[in-house]
Amino acid sequence: MAAIRLKNVHKTYPNNVLAVSSFNLDINEGEFLILVGPSGCGKSTILRLIAGLEELTDGMIYIGDQLVNDVVPKDRNIAMVFQNYALYPHMSVYQNMAFGLEMRKVPKTDIGDRVHEAADMLQIIDLLDRKPKELSGGQQQRVALGRAIVQKPAVFLFDEPLSNLDAKLRVQMRAQIKTLHALLKTTIVYVTHDQVEAMTMGDRIVIMHEGLIQQIGTPLEIYHQPRNRFVGEFIGSPPMNILPVTITTDPKPELRHPDFVLPLAQTSAWLESIGSRQVNLGIRPEDVTLADPHSADIHATWPVVLIESMGHESLVYLKLADGDFVAKVNDLPGSLKEGADIGVRFQLDRLHLFHWESGEVLAP
Ligand SMILES: Nc1ncnc2c1ncn2[C@@H]1O[C@H](COP(=O)(O)OP(=O)(O)OP(=O)(O)O)[C@@H](O)[C@H]1O
Numbered sequence: 001m002a003a004i005r006l007k008n009v010h011k012t013y014p015n016n017v018l019a020v021s022s023f024n025l026d027i028n029e030g031e032f033l034i035l036v037g038p039s040g041c042g043k044s045t046i047l048r049l050i051a052g053l054e055e056l057t058d059g060m061i062y063i064g065d066q067l068v069n070d071v072v073p074k075d076r077n078i079a080m081v082f083q084n085y086a087l088y089p090h091m092s093v094y095q096n097m098a099f100g101l102e103m104r105k106v107p108k109t110d111i112g113d114r115v116h117e118a119a120d121m122l123q124i125i126d127l128l129d130r131k132p133k134e135l136s137g138g139q140q141q142r143v144a145l146g147r148a149i150v151q152k153p154a155v156f157l158f159d160e161p162l163s164n165l166d167a168k169l170r171v172q173m174r175a176q177i178k179t180l181h182a183l184l185k186t187t188i189v190y191v192t193h194d195q196v197e198a199m200t201m202g203d204r205i206v207i208m209h210e211g212l213i214q215q216i217g218t219p220l221e222i223y224h225q226p227r228n229r230f231v232g233e234f235i236g237s238p239p240m241n242i243l244p245v246t247i248t249t250d251p252k253p254e255l256r257h258p259d260f261v262l263p264l265a266q267t268s269a270w271l272e273s274i275g276s277r278q279v280n281l282g283i284r285p286e287d288v289t290l291a292d293p294h295s296a297d298i299h300a301t302w303p304v305v306l307i308e309s310m311g312h313e314s315l316v317y318l319k320l321a322d323g324d325f326v327a328k329v330n331d332l333p334g335s336l337k338e339g340a341d342i343g344v345r346f347q348l349d350r351l352h353l354f355h356w357e358s359g360e361v362l363a364p
């Protein structure tokens with residue numbers, strides 16, 4: 001186990017692509033940390049910098065107390081698992097797992113013990129004599145994990161390790177990696193662009209966009225208190241609805257949209273500092289309820305374009321004059337049908353307000 005610290009890390013590739021900039025992050029010893037963000041935002045670059053596979057353009061990386069800028073990869077005590085786990089095809093499962101240890105001249109009996117211990121943990125004891133091509137995708141992935149575990153590293157780096165697996169296997173492996181972490185308590189940095197993995201696996205999540213950290217927080221902090229519009233829309237499925245509204249204080253504090261008016265509970269000092277202005281209102285699909293258009297306590301009425309029912313919950317797509325809106329609900333009002341109007345009630349303690357230009361959250 002080791003803590004990892006990235007201080008003011010910059011990476012520009014030789015072709016002048018700025019992959020990450022001003023990256024500051026303290027990863028705790030034993031933490032399960034997730035890096036998430038859209039394709040090309042710099043996630044793999046961060047992992048490769050920690051592993052020493054890429055050189056820093058600027059900044060410092062510490063593993064434990066050691067500054068590792070000039071430490072070669074094999075001396076960093078790190079094991080990495082990639083999306084394409086590339087097992088050696090001509091070697092058995094046992095040999096695949098033992099190979100790295102043999103290279104490091106670990107005594108033979110130790111190697112046997114470590115391989116069996118890891119294989120036992122991953123339930124692949126029966127497969128030790130097989131070749132990779134005789135294994136299913138999930139079994140191959142477990143061998144790749146085993147190959148990392150036997151190294152007993154201070155840090156595991158995972159780069160989208162489950163993205164090649166089908167949905168059901170992904171759920172199983174997700175649970176297995178969580179269980180492994182609970183058992184081994186090794187620091188893990190885990191890259192994904194799957195937000196379900198991000199929300200369910202990590203102690204903390206780092207959301208990245210275009211090489212910059214957008215927010216660092218626990219899954220619930222990120223979900224409930226997104227720091228900007230990007231984070232709000234990135235985490236959550238379907239994404240948060242965004243509607244242009246105007247804040248007014250005259251005659252009373254309100255949010256105005258052509259189709260609705262919402263009361264604002266914010267303090268008058270905050271409102272004064274904000275002033276009347278246009279902002280973006282963010283509201284998650286699960287933070288609204290639908291009701292008969294004639295109900296007294298609805299905020300807006302919009303026509304239904306599409307209903308997708310999944311049994312336990314339904315997605316209801318609505319058409320606005322200047323865009324779309326989606327609601328995720330458990331109970332469907334009797335009057336709900338495609339083509340007809342439905343009433344929408346916003347959960348008023350779940351509104352997010354984002355600055356019109358910068359996208360930063362406007363929090364009191
Ligand atoms: N070896 C390289 N040479 C030049 N540019 C690179 C190199 N590797 C990555 N890049 C660029 O750096 C940026 C960040 O790439 P990186 O691989 O870190 O993204 P990522 O977040 O891992 O994306 P993905 O989710 O697609 O794997 C991208 O613009 C990419 O094109």
Ligand SMILES: [Mg+2]
Binds near residue numbers: 043044
């Ligand atoms: Mg990548």
